[in-house]
Amino acid sequence: xxxxxxxxxxxxxxxxxxxxxxxxxxxxxxxxxxxxxxxxxxxxxxxxxxxxxxxxxxxxxxxxxxxxxxxxxxxxxxxxxxxxxxxxxxxxxxxxxxxxxxxxxxxxxxxxxxxxxxxxxxxxxxxxxxxxxxxxxxxxxxxxxxxxxxxxxxxxxxxxxxxxxxxxxxxxxxxxxxxxxxxxxxxxxxxxxxxxxxxxxxxxxxxxxxxxxxxxxxxxxxxxxxxxxxxxxxxxxxxxxxxxxxxxxxxxxxxxxxxxxxxxxxxxxxxxxxxxxxxxxxxxxxxxxxxxxxxxxxxxxxxxxxxxxxxxxxxxxxxxxxxxxxxxxxxxxxxxxxxxxxxxxxx
Amino acid sequence: xxxxxxxxxxxxxxxxxxxxxxxxxxxxxxxxxxxxxxxxxxxxxxxxxxxxxxxxxxxxxxxxxxxxxxxxxxxxxxxxxxxxxxxxxxxxxxxxxxxxxxxxxxxxxxxxxxxxxxxxxxxxxxxxxxxxxxxxxxxxxxxxxxxxxxxxxxxxxxxxxxxxxxxxxxxxxxxxxxxxxxxxxxxxxxxxxxxxxxxxxxxxxxxxxxxxxxxxxxxxxxxxxxxxxxxxxxxxxxx
Numbered sequence: 001x002x003x004x005x006x007x008x009x010x011x012x013x014x015x016x017x018x019x020x021x022x023x024x025x026x027x028x029x030x031x032x033x034x035x036x037x038x039x040x041x042x043x044x045x046x047x048x049x050x051x052x053x054x055x056x057x058x059x060x061x062x063x064x065x066x067x068x069x070x071x072x073x074x075x076x077x078x079x080x081x082x083x084x085x086x087x088x089x090x091x092x093x094x095x096x097x098x099x100x101x102x103x104x105x106x107x108x109x110x111x112x113x114x115x116x117x118x119x120x121x122x123x124x125x126x127x128x129x130x131x132x133x134x135x136x137x138x139x140x141x142x143x144x145x146x147x148x149x150x151x152x153x154x155x156x157x158x159x160x161x162x163x164x165x166x167x168x169x170x171x172x173x174x175x176x177x178x179x180x181x182x183x184x185x186x187x188x189x190x191x192x193x194x195x196x197x198x199x200x201x202x203x204x205x206x207x208x209x210x211x212x213x214x215x216x217x218x219x220x221x222x223x224x225x226x227x228x229x230x231x232x233x234x235x236x237x238x239x240x241x242x243x244x245x246x247x248x249x250x251x252x253x254x255x256x257x258x259x260x261x262x263x264x265x266x267x268x269x270x271x272x273x274x275x276x277x278x279x280x281x282x283x284x285x286x287x288x289x290x291x292x293x294x295x296x297x298x299x300x301x302x303x304x305x306x307x308x309x310x311x312x313x314x315x316x317x318x319x320x321x322x323x324x325x326x327x328x329x330x331x332x333x334x335x336x337x338x339x340x341x342x343x344x345x346x347x
Numbered sequence: 348x349x350x351x352x353x354x355x356x357x358x359x360x361x362x363x364x365x366x367x368x369x370x371x372x373x374x375x376x377x378x379x380x381x382x383x384x385x386x387x388x389x390x391x392x393x394x395x396x397x398x399x400x401x402x403x404x405x406x407x408x409x410x411x412x413x414x415x416x417x418x419x420x421x422x423x424x425x426x427x428x429x430x431x432x433x434x435x436x437x438x439x440x441x442x443x444x445x446x447x448x449x450x451x452x453x454x455x456x457x458x459x460x461x462x463x464x465x466x467x468x469x470x471x472x473x474x475x476x477x478x479x480x481x482x483x484x485x486x487x488x489x490x491x492x493x494x495x496x497x498x499x500x501x502x503x504x505x506x507x508x509x510x511x512x513x514x515x516x517x518x519x520x521x522x523x524x525x526x527x528x529x530x531x532x533x534x535x536x537x538x539x540x541x542x543x544x545x546x547x548x549x550x551x552x553x554x555x556x557x558x559x560x561x562x563x564x565x566x567x568x569x570x571x572x573x574x575x576x577x578x579x580x581x582x583x584x585x586x
Binding site: 048250271272273274275276277278279280281282284285286287288289290292293297 | 442444445447448449451452455456478479480482493494495496497498500513515516517518519521542543544545569
């Protein structure tokens with residue numbers, strides 16, 4: 001359901017891209033965005049940054065980017081992770097420079113496994129006022145076009161690469177993941193130059209037991225990533241109405257601020273200082289504070305969403321607890337331990 | 348006890364009247380929030396219920412307030428006509444609506460029958476029924492500010508007193524002064540509300556006493572997909 005709504009919103013432009021048959025699709029890993037939250041609360045105040053909202057945005061924005069990339073049909077699996085993915089074919093990271101409901105500025109980098117930079121750009125957008133926030137639809141967003149711009153930039157780079165380049169990216173991604181697990185075994189397959197670019201020196205045979213083991217571990221990691229992904233999606237679905245409400249209130253406030261001078265010189269609905277005027281003033285503030293607190297509550301709910309996560313792996317049940325970030329770190333450690341303890345399996 | 352309370356209430360009422368009279372001559376001094384607090388803050392956490400006996404009776408305070416305002420609007424009058432009712436004629440002018448409005452509004456926001464306060468070393472949240480929580484993050488013991496398009500809020504400690512200062516639209520200002528008694532059994536919230544349309548602020552003092560909620564062996568946390576997830580606390584079960 002989500003998909004078709006989104007596709008409709010994106011329009012035919014994205015659908016009509018044809019996928020060349022000779023080139024494999026690349027998987028994309030998106031890490032949670034950097035909140036870029038100033039430590040000093042007074043600076044936050046000065047810049048009108050609401051920590052609870054920014055924290056939610058750090059998960060909402062990459063979720064929407066993920067939707068955009070998925071629905072473009074130009075990519076393989078698009079995964080959202082709490083941290084960077086050591087085996088990413090294309091890794092997207094971003095920092096929220098500004099987000100106040102009317103303007104969105106994101107400093108985004110996209111780098112493939114070889115170290116090639118696909119994008120290192122600051123994306124700036126102004127909210128489309130025509131997008132209604134009164135009855136928010138999951139696949140729409142006032143900054144929809146900005147996500148489309150990112151998707152287009154990535155697609156342009158992808159289209160410029162040949163099938164051989166794509167194949168190299170995929171192989172290097174696998175080897176870099178393998179190197180993270182067992183550097184001694186796999187370091188000799190890759191060379192990294194001074195600028196950080198990786199070159200494939202050689203590649204293990206398809207039935208190489210060491211490589212097979214790595215691929216098995218990688219598959220296990222995907223199981224966990226799927227669990228994480230579900231939680232991100234659940235958060236996205238839950239937070240979107242609240243976030244849209246917040247943006248609506250910001251939008252209305254901006255409109256009212258623009259009219260402030262006029263309103264002050266004209267008769268307001270209520271006489272200044274009257275009970276109704278005081279009540280209206282207080283209720284506006286109360287509403288804003290309650291929204292803020294509700295958003296914080298939702299965000300806390302996400303943090304508490306530890307489930308806890310149970311994953312069956314190698315006939316053992318692993319029980320993970322803690323926040324998503326902690327679970328992810330814990331899971332990485334388990335996988336590494338598994339590789340080191342069990343050693344390669346026979347092909 | 349009743350005598351003490353009566354005396355106490357009368358004294359406080361006298362102080363209030365004196366304060367209001369003084370307010371006519373000078374600008375009311377707002378308690379200052381300390382930029383830095385050099386000592387541990389008091390722990391106000393717990394459940395609190397309003398002590399109606401000690402708290403201001405709004406009607407009494409309102410009448411005193413009106414009397415004072417009336418006196419200042421019409422210095423020649425003692426504020427009362429022969430029948431003992433307030434003068435509400437042209438002498439009072441259009442501001443009478445603002446005075447009554449401010450009082451009515453103050454009564455509404457100072458009801459707060461129950462409070463739940465949660466606190467740790469760097470933040471405090473005073474949850475009120477059907478209203479937003481007064482929340483203060485005093486990390487590094489600095490004054491914290493909250494800016495919304497509808498108003499700003501500052502909070503911090505003035506000694507052992509917690510202050511919240513709200514500056515809202517239409518010239519509305521609300522100051523909450525939260526003080527806990529030395530023995531930790533009583534809490535006072537003094538609320539001062541002022542409006543740009545009324546010369547005198549109105550102050551209401553409410554007292555609270557602790558009450559215990561029944562202990563439960565169930566711990567709940569909020570999650571998104573499953574709302575509240577509750578589990579038995581093994582320690583409680585053992586005990």
